[in-house]
Amino acid sequence: MKQMLLISILLVFMGCSYDEEIIDIPIKEKRFLAIEAYLTNNRKIEMTVIHNILLTDELVLKPVWYADVNIMTNKKDYPLLNLPYTRSSDQRFINYVSAKEVMFDKGEITLSINYKDSLFLTSETTVLSPIKLDSIYFGSDQRVGFYFERGEDSDYYKTLAYLYVRDSVLVFSKTHYVGKELKRVEINEKIERLIEADSSSFILSKISKDHYLYEQSVRNAYLANIEPTVKADTIYSNIENGKGIFTFFANDTISINYSVKDLKNQTVTHK
């Protein structure tokens, strides 16, 4: 009996388990600059240069002010202005911009950032040739086929579908590795709610390998935070002394200004 009593005391005593849900994370200060720059032809050079947000920080955007940001090609240098704004077309925050639209020739583009004469960031990317989206095929079960000729300078592509459903815009995007075997490529996608769209735009982007790896790693890192079965991995970066992406990409778009409901098993070509 005495032993049973002792065992019961043990059980009751240990039954006091805390039901804590929020846990404290030790502070580890490690600040760096994060860059996102997607360059393309016939547009201004627009870049986002921000500080990272530590676990102890408030969740607000921390723009980097007064950095010397320069884009260089073998022909010309483009010093960027520190001019923060939100781009109306995609709501992207931009804080460094070129004075004019830029047309890049073939070759390398170099980025250099000097922040307070104490932090120097560099990166490099290659100009990609233009891409042409030949046609869009609307199959059954809300499937869409993107048809195009593969360029010689990249095996990586990104497809986007903008669906305008009543007052809202739905965006479906995916990055692809298409390999080297085929010259003519067909990317087949299932796009949910395609038939609900009043109008739509389909964009094909030719992207660099760095661009592909960066967006894949961003997606994985985002998932790893909410899904324990996804491997927590570092974000791919091509920025020396910082994190992020500096890349060039080429776009082509096919827009359809009416519902695609009646386009089943039909092909829409580029005009």
Place this chain on the structure above:
Amino acid sequence: MRFFILFILFICYSYFTEAQISVTVKDKRNLQPIQAVSVISLNQQKITESDHNGKFQIASHYDSLFLAHWNYQTILVNLNHDTTIYLISKVDTLEMVAVEGKILEEEKAIQFSRSEIVDLSPSFLSSFNLERNLQVLPGVTVTNDTQSGLYVRGGHRGESRILFNNIPQYSSNHLFGLASNYQEDLLRKVSFHKGYFPSAMYNGVTSFLTVDVDQEIPQKSALKLALGTLSSEAYAKIRVNEKTKVDLGYRRAYLDWLGSYYNAIKKEDLIPIYGFDDFSVNIVRKMDTNDKFNVTYILSHDNIKSSLNNNAIKSDWSGQTLSMNYLKLSNIGVWEFYSGFNSNQFNFIHSSTSETDTTLARNNLNSYVLGIKLFQDINPKLKLESTIEYQQVRGDVNNDWISTSSVDRTLKNDISQIHQQNISSHLYYQINRFLAINGGVNVNYYIRQNFRDLQLAPRLSLNFEIRHHSVNFSYNRSFQNIHYLPYIGFDMPIDMWEWTNETLSPLLSDNFQVDYKVKILGELALNIGLFYNDKRNVIDYKDGSDYLYNPWDHEQITQGVEHIRGAEFEIKSTFLNTPIRASYTYLESERSSDEIHNGNPYPNSYSPQHQITLALHKKINKRLSLNCNWYYSTGQRITIPESFILSTPSNEHTSFVVPVYDQRNNFELPPSHRMDVSMNYFIPIRSNQLQLTLSIFNIYNNKNAYFVSFEKVERNDEPSLIQGHKKALIPFLPSFKITYQL
């Protein structure tokens, strides 16, 4: 502080329940207790007899006992502090000698008979799980509640090897460690080797668990029927004649039926459909007193289907093990001829209803073994064990990512044939009454197509013994040609494996350990051990690697070093017929590779720094017994983000708060602890027995974290914050089992 008080309470409990000294008499061969042994106490001038548990009581620690039984050799022992006495059978010459050899092999192992291993821990969901039961031992880590497999001294489960009647088993558990893939009645004995192994053991670097099947010819046929919360089982031991027996066992879990029924009622796929079943047959034939033949076959299946959150998953595993053993006593020693195979087929399909992609994995891993062992008593002080073994491995890995939109990606790895020719020799020499030495070498010639590798593994152990004190120093080199790469911190079906080849060097480990054992206060045994494992060629994925669909080349995988230091303490006591075990394990792991995180060291995710276990098995009366285990462990190490960035992918409108991960395994989850309890109640019905078992996992419902997610917290009129939220998995979980033994 709370746990310190608990510990003191536990120790006080052990001491204040003082009584007479209990001694157990066991069969040296099968470690089973022997009933009706006549015991004459020469000091006390008393005669007593062992009960059905092989136990008898005496008044003093120091006594001379005369033990006699009609089936065993009569002996006279000076008891000193011993609480277990082993008797040797008169009738079975072959096994007696073979067991002597085996005992040498298992000298440094921790051994359990079937009943001991079953009673070691409360069962999880009333199903037998060998590896889970061993978690109460020092050095066996409890990384999380769903852990399957054996994690020993900071090593991954893939570094521990299970030898089932000498046949290596590469998978021995059902999903999430719910149950072993065989029933407890199939077993006779298990021996657990950690750090130091006999020379015959290879292709594992942290521990070996040898499982011997029951080869006893029963006095009469017996049948066991059991109905449990998770599964039901039947096990028959059929005595064909005095020289032959056949065991047949079958177990089936019915979570799939319950899940299907529940989903049908709810008209929605709310819970996964999971089921498993095991079949085993064990045949023993004694030719005469000098020969014995044994064949054992196990067949297991796992099947899971789920369509939660628009993700359709279908996965199945099928495992088979066949072992054939032939024991033969000759003039030069005992020969053991063995052969068999272990095969594993694993299929996995994942598809998402919202995307067009499908992931498929079809993996096979089969090994075939043929070997001969010879145990020799050269003279009373010198014994030798020699082994020649041939192992062939065949298998393939086929991982496909089928996409209608991108190029299909495929990883094909054809392990058409791997040959391992292994030879080993191990000597045991008792130099004098204080000092014994044993050691040997394992030589393995590994062939994989054009790749050849000669692997040498020397081992040496010195043992000093004076009265109740013993000190042991050992050095052990071991190697392993199968490499496991866990995808994340806990076990996943997509964890990858590969065998040594031109680009992947064998995993090597140099293990050093010092053990001190002492018996104090008569009933208290204290073991203290220090160890250091120096591992080379430990594989890990590089930052940003995508190894699921890529060959295991130097673009994806790197090999580095790992140092594991640790200490183990264990106290065992048997006051008042209540065996109590308390253990503490300290672990430090440090892994590094030039190609990961600039060569900075990082810990692995399965080395909790501190671990305490307490276990008691109390026989309250003849019918009722209680098992109670408590586990405390420093939290598992996981990788958490060190900061966040805002990202808007090209041409898109939505910004993401993206976690930035840097150093691996940089965060220790909060400590986890839980108590598991089981109660057994026996009801005799004529000559049969009914047993009722109530098991409770995590009795005080502690929410042990296995993951932390960072979530945005909105605040009124102030900017948002990010907070870490812990996620727990297995709550308080009772289960019940009725067993009827005919």
